Amino acid sequence: MSVEIAARRVPLPGVAAPPVIVDGMHKIYPGGVEAVRGISFEVADGEIFGLLGPNGAGKTTTFGVLTTLVEPTRGRAFVAGHDVVAFPLGVRRAIGVAFQDSVLDNEFSGRENLRLHARLWNLARRDAEQRIDALLALMDLDQRADDNVRTYSGGMRRRLELGRALLANPRVLFLDEPTVGLDPSVRDEIWALVRQLQREEGVTIVLSTHYLEEAEDVCDRVAIMNRGELVALGSPAELIETLGAELVELQIDGDPTAAARELGITLQRASPPLVRRDLVSIAVSDDAADLARQIAAIRSDGLGIIGSTLRRTSLADVFAHRTGRPLDEELGR
Amino acid sequence: MTAIAANFHRSSQRPTGLVPLYGRRLRVATKTVPGIIGQLITPVLWVLIVAPALADALGDFAPGVDYYTYAAIGQIVLLVPFTSMFAGINVIVDKDFGVLRDFLVAPIRRRTIPLANALGVLTVSWVQVVIIIGLAAANGAELDTSASRVVFLFGAVSLLGLGTYGLAEALAYRVGRQEAYGPLIPAIGVTPFMLCGGIYPLAVLPTGVRWLAYFLPWTHAVALVRYALMGTAESGLAQIWGFGAAPVQATLSLAALALFTALAWRLALRVFRRATTS
Numbered sequence: 001m002s003v004e005i006a007a008r009r010v011p012l013p014g015v016a017a018p019p020v021i022v023d024g025m026h027k028i029y030p031g032g033v034e035a036v037r038g039i040s041f042e043v044a045d046g047e048i049f050g051l052l053g054p055n056g057a058g059k060t061t062t063f064g065v066l067t068t069l070v071e072p073t074r075g076r077a078f079v080a081g082h083d084v085v086a087f088p089l090g091v092r093r094a095i096g097v098a099f100q101d102s103v104l105d106n107e108f109s110g111r112e113n114l115r116l117h118a119r120l121w122n123l124a125r126r127d128a129e130q131r132i133d134a135l136l137a138l139m140d141l142d143q144r145a146d147d148n149v150r151t152y153s154g155g156m157r158r159r160l161e162l163g164r165a166l167l168a169n170p171r172v173l174f175l176d177e178p179t180v181g182l183d184p185s186v187r188d189e190i191w192a193l194v195r196q197l198q199r200e201e202g203v204t205i206v207l208s209t210h211y212l213e214e215a216e217d218v219c220d221r222v223a224i225m226n227r228g229e230l231v232a233l234g235s236p237a238e239l240i241e242t243l244g245a246e247l248v249e250l251q252i253d254g255d256p257t258a259a260a261r262e263l264g265i266t267l268q269r270a271s272p273p274l275v276r277r278d279l280v281s282i283a284v285s286d287d288a289a290d291l292a293r294q295i296a297a298i299r300s301d302g303l304g305i306i307g308s309t310l311r312r313t314s315l316a317d318v319f320a321h322r323t324g325r326p327l328d329e330e331l332g333r
Numbered sequence: 334m335t336a337i338a339a340n341f342h343r344s345s346q347r348p349t350g351l352v353p354l355y356g357r358r359l360r361v362a363t364k365t366v367p368g369i370i371g372q373l374i375t376p377v378l379w380v381l382i383v384a385p386a387l388a389d390a391l392g393d394f395a396p397g398v399d400y401y402t403y404a405a406i407g408q409i410v411l412l413v414p415f416t417s418m419f420a421g422i423n424v425i426v427d428k429d430f431g432v433l434r435d436f437l438v439a440p441i442r443r444r445t446i447p448l449a450n451a452l453g454v455l456t457v458s459w460v461q462v463v464i465i466i467g468l469a470a471a472n473g474a475e476l477d478t479s480a481s482r483v484v485f486l487f488g489a490v491s492l493l494g495l496g497t498y499g500l501a502e503a504l505a506y507r508v509g510r511q512e513a514y515g516p517l518i519p520a521i522g523v524t525p526f527m528l529c530g531g532i533y534p535l536a537v538l539p540t541g542v543r544w545l546a547y548f549l550p551w552t553h554a555v556a557l558v559r560y561a562l563m564g565t566a567e568s569g570l571a572q573i574w575g576f577g578a579a580p581v582q583a584t585l586s587l588a589a590l591a592l593f594t595a596l597a598w599r600l601a602l603r604v605f606r607r608a609t610t611s
Contacts, residue, residue, distance in 0.1 A: 029611060064611070067438050068437075068438065069434070069437060069438065069609075069610070069611070070610070070611050071610060071611070089440055089441075089442070092438055092439060092440040092441075093440040095438065097435075097438045099431065099434055099435075101431050102431060103430075103431030103432050103433075103434045103435045104431075104432065105357070105432045105435075106430055106432075107360070107361050107364055108360075116353055116357055117435070117439075119349075119352075119353035120349075120350055120353055120354070120436065120439040120440075120441060121439060121440060122349050122440070164435075
């Protein structure tokens with residue numbers, strides 16, 4: 001399944017274009033692995049855009065193309081109006097990147113890391129020093145700025161990398177799995193910082209994550225990827241709306257797959273029931289009462305339903321219904 | 334925009350990077366006292382202890398040649414490639430610990446990254462060479478040089494340093510892991526020195542090995558260094574080329590070194606591009 005962009009777009013000279021345009025992009029690595037299969041999407045100015053999906057979905061490759069680390073096999077991508085293949089230097093002038101793994105220079109202090117970055121980005125020395133001080137304060141690192149980064153905690157390193165990515169005042173900030181490997185309180189802290197950056201710096205943010213519940217809170221729009229394809233594109237609310245605001249989860253005593261098949265035939269709903277372990281989930285739109293009556297009738301027919309709960313639909317449910325597989329199965333949980 | 338984003342300028346739109354990356358490489362090399370001592374101890378020990386000991390044991394191998402000077406100066410061709418090869422470890426560290434990726438998304442031409450590293454390593458090598466020459470002179474080496482011949486010293490050291498660092502970059506990206514790269518340091522950093530006439534003349538080598546030595550950049554480099562610092566007779570250039578006057582022979586050896594360096598860098602840049610762009 002793939003999501004089509006109706007009109008194929010390339011930025012025109014002198015015309016304000018979205019800061020990120022991906023148009024029919026494929027990436028086949030040597031050896032034949034097709035990591036990205038013809039995806040298209042755009043990111044609007046000032047938006048927080050999430051690339052979501054499990055490991056191997058193609059997020060990192062898409063990130064690599066947009067940050068000029070990977071060359072697409074087919075299709076085109078533009079960042080800040082520059083073709084990522086034809087004018088990578090233009091792209092790199094316009095972006096800041098915080099990678100999933102720490103890429104700090106371990107030989108130096110936090111401040112020295114930022115200074116080197118400022119020089120590579122060709123910032124005027126006095127401006128750079130002012131901005132470094134401001135960013136260190138924003139990232140709450142000013143007290144430890146002159147300590148070697150080897151002594152920093154995981155959260156401090158991530159905050160410094162966010163600050164470094166912002167140093168050259170990028171038009172587009174790329175954050176690859178910004179909260180992976182961090183404990184929950186630090187993850188909350190990082191997301192709060194991301195929101196603050198969008199609000200106060202006005203920067204367009206493209207982030208990738210496999211924490212769908214976190215993306216739901218932070219992102220204005222998301223693209224859900226699975227096995228190299230785009231399976232959903234829109235705001236979290238829009239995507240959840242396509243499924244229904246709530247889900248009924250039925251606990252099955254017996255074969256949940258057989259029960260889901262039977263429920264699918266009986267209920268005839270737009271989204272087929274989905275199996276996750278011993279649970280079968282069914283999307284509820286605006287017909288909760290009808291659905292409850294139907295399920296009660298089925299229950300009495302002896303499908304082995306031993307319990308039911310109603311809960312809010314999440315992006316993980318959207319992923320599961322679009323791909324036919326629960327996200328936690330894809331993540332190997 | 335906040336105050337953070339305000340009043341913000343770039344120096345220019347020209348891609349830079351050589352100077353900051355060169356500075357970083359030098360700072361990494363000189364960051365710790367053990368690191369500095371490690372880079373200086375070998376030339377100092379060689380000039381003050383090893384070369385005099387070799388001269389006592391093996392001296393007077395050729396009439397009119399001061400063996401202490403011969404061996405002390407010859408060490409340049411051991412130290413420069415060894416420093417280059419050893420610096421290849423930093424390439425792997427930068428790649429493994431990730432800072433390379435930050436450089437790859439910087440608005441600089443990517444070939445600036447290995448070139449800046451090479452210039453940093455070459456600077457360290459030149460400091461070592463100056464120490465060797467200075468200490469050797471202070472310790473009684475019989476140096477005989479001229480402005481025209483010093484050009485060949487500059488060319489030989491720079492080309493050998495750049496060429497062997499090009500090999501180090503290519504090998505570091507190719508093998509990818511420190512444990513696989515480690516054995517290559519003595520293999521390339523030291524072994525050719527044994528064959529190039531660094532501490533004995535090529536004439537004492539078996540014929541087959543001698544012919545192999547003629548094709549080693551190290552051989553041309555040591556001959557050029559001796560030509561620049563000791564004179565025509567001691568250089569060994571005549572033995573390599575067998576024709577022409579000494580300046581012609583020196584120019585040919587310099588050309589051979591330049592060819593080696595060009596090939597090494599062609600390889601290094603190709604491997605670098607493949608390793609950093611998928």
